[in-house]
Amino acid sequence: MNSMRYAGLLGLAVVGALALSSCAANESAPAAADSTASAGPTLSGTLNGAGSSAQGAAQEAWIAAFQTANPDVTINYDPTGSGAGRETFIGGGSDWAGSDSSLNDDELAGEFAGCKPGSSAIDLPTYISPIAVIFNIDGVKDLNLDAATIAGIFKGTITTWNDPAIAALNEGATLPSTAITAVHRSDDSGTTKNFTDYLNKVAPEVWDAKAADAFPYQTGEGAQGTSGVVDAVTNGTGTIGYADASKAGDLGVAKVKVGDEFVKYTAEAAAAVVNDSPLVEGRDANDIAVSLDRLTTDPTHYPLVLVSYSIVCQEYADADQAALVKAYVGYITSEEGQQEAAKSAGAAPLSSELASKVADALATVK
Numbered sequence: 001m002n003s004m005r006y007a008g009l010l011g012l013a014v015v016g017a018l019a020l021s022s023c024a025a026n027e028s029a030p031a032a033a034d035s036t037a038s039a040g041p042t043l044s045g046t047l048n049g050a051g052s053s054a055q056g057a058a059q060e061a062w063i064a065a066f067q068t069a070n071p072d073v074t075i076n077y078d079p080t081g082s083g084a085g086r087e088t089f090i091g092g093g094s095d096w097a098g099s100d101s102s103l104n105d106d107e108l109a110g111e112f113a114g115c116k117p118g119s120s121a122i123d124l125p126t127y128i129s130p131i132a133v134i135f136n137i138d139g140v141k142d143l144n145l146d147a148a149t150i151a152g153i154f155k156g157t158i159t160t161w162n163d164p165a166i167a168a169l170n171e172g173a174t175l176p177s178t179a180i181t182a183v184h185r186s187d188d189s190g191t192t193k194n195f196t197d198y199l200n201k202v203a204p205e206v207w208d209a210k211a212a213d214a215f216p217y218q219t220g221e222g223a224q225g226t227s228g229v230v231d232a233v234t235n236g237t238g239t240i241g242y243a244d245a246s247k248a249g250d251l252g253v254a255k256v257k258v259g260d261e262f263v264k265y266t267a268e269a270a271a272a273v274v275n276d277s278p279l280v281e282g283r284d285a286n287d288i289a290v291s292l293d294r295l296t297t298d299p300t301h302y303p304l305v306l307v308s309y310s311i312v313c314q315e316y317a318d319a320d321q322a323a324l325v326k327a328y329v330g331y332i333t334s335e336e337g338q339q340e341a342a343k344s345a346g347a348a349p350l351s352s353e354l355a356s357k358v359a360d361a362l363a364t365v366k
Contacts, residue, residue, distance in 0.1 A: 044072035047324045051078075051085020051098035052308050053226040054191055054244035055127050059098070061344035062332045075328060081225060082308075083188025083213045089114070089121070089311055095321050096329065097311040098126070100190020101213065102280065102289035114321070115313035122287040122365075124358050126333055127308035127341060128274050128348040130265035131195055132245040133254040136233050137161055139176060144169045146257035147202035153240060154182045154199070155206065156219035161238060169257070178238035183229050186222030188213035194292075194306040195242045201294035202303070244306070245270075246346040256304055259297035269302035271348035276301070286314065286361040288354075315366050326365050333358045 049059075056079040063075045080088070082099040089097035092113025102123040112121050133150060135143055140161070145153075149165050152158035158165055162175040185192045190213065197211035209216035223232040226243050233241040233251060245253075245265050255262035263269065273293055280289040294303045310329045316322035331337045338349035350358065 043070050043324070043327055045320060045324050046074045046076070047096075047321070047328055048094045049075070049077045049085075049096045049098060050080050050088045050094045051311075052082045052100050052127075052190055053079040054082075054100055054129060054246075054306065055079070055098045055308050055345075056226070057246055057345040058127055058332075058341040058347055061340050062328075062337060065337075065340060066328055066331055070327075073324065073328075079225070081185075081187045082190030082193075086311065095312075095316075096325055098308060099123075099311055100306045100308045101193040102287075102309055103311060112313060114317060116315040116317050119313055119315035120284065121311050122284060122314050122361060123289045123309040123311055124329060124333065124361060125274075125288055125290060125307050125350060125354060126310040126329070126358075127345075128267075128270055128350065129306055129308070129346070130245040130267070130270040130302050130348075131191060131198075131242055131304045131306055132248040132265055133240065133242055133256065133304070134230065134233050134248050134251040135240040135254060136236060136251055137176065137178065137238055137240075139174065141252060142170075142173070143252060143254040144257065144262040145254045147199055148206050150254075150256075151199045151203040151206035153180055154184065154220060155217055156182070157206070169262075176238070181236050181239045182220035183223050183232045183236070183239055183241035184215040184220050185226075185229060186215070186224050189225075190308065191226065191242065191244060191306060195304070197292070198294050198304045256302070258299050258301060258303060261299040263299050263302055265302045265304070267342065267346060267348035269300060270305040271351065272298075273301040273303050273305055274307055274348070275351045275354065284314070286364050288357055288361055312362075312365055314364070319366070322366055326362055330359070330362055333362070 059077040067073055082101060085097040086099050088094045090112055108120060159180055160177055161180060162177050167175055192215050193211050193213045199207035200211055223229045226247050229241040229243050230247050233239040255264050273296055274290060277293045278291050280291045283289055290307050296303050312325050341347040342349050
């Protein structure tokens, strides 16, 4: 399928609005005459989105299918990272944002340039994925880690792979004395916010920084975007990083301690922890921000997970754009769209209950 291409920036208040180039439909995508990807023969126009790089592979597949079913629609998605995507949407430079963290209270209290004056934005869960702790250590294929040890590695207090804290979790393994290079996101990232939220909740005695889009410590090596982290880990020696699990490739992936067991990530385990987590309190009824249960001790759950959102206006200034947003986000959060993301990106499909909540909230967008 064609790659998504960034075309430039237009100066707008708050942030530069993206003028994104067309992402053409994949000619090999199956026809979808009776598909939920099709919103009717009269649907036309251009829809611009930006944000989460974790959603990148899924967005490519979704766009290809939707444009095949709706040939008069052009959809562009620029995977600039969650923080940049939210800024672009807030400034009116995109019609929706993909973000691996929900809008914060300060963002919700502000203005959204593309929304009707007086209208706010809402968070709609779109993409669920485990965050993989990826590593590249000569001679090591399997690695067990707990939250406190991961925190020490990325905070810079554990500096070699044969450190006693790591050895205690990997009894019988031969660990080299190689120095650890911990790679983190250099850009504002929802993946980082989810990663740091997990460490702060589960190992607060080590990770004393609150969850944030920006990596909080001046340690390790920074890399731009999901692909940058994966490349740095792949091309380094004694490296470790964190990334959307769909991008782990052939790298080693650590098992994470949950309760008394070390758990390998799976889509099912990621979906389970989301399904059993409450919504963030105090939000609008149509804002479906999830408060993830990081402290679970259930080994069928994988708590190092991200929920990536589509952030949309509750009411758009342009009714035509509202119709396009509803059609496209309706497709990607439908059963068909979720199965496409599972196939193309290894995502965990929304549960039927959560998908129903999203559909109800989306129906109120205008």
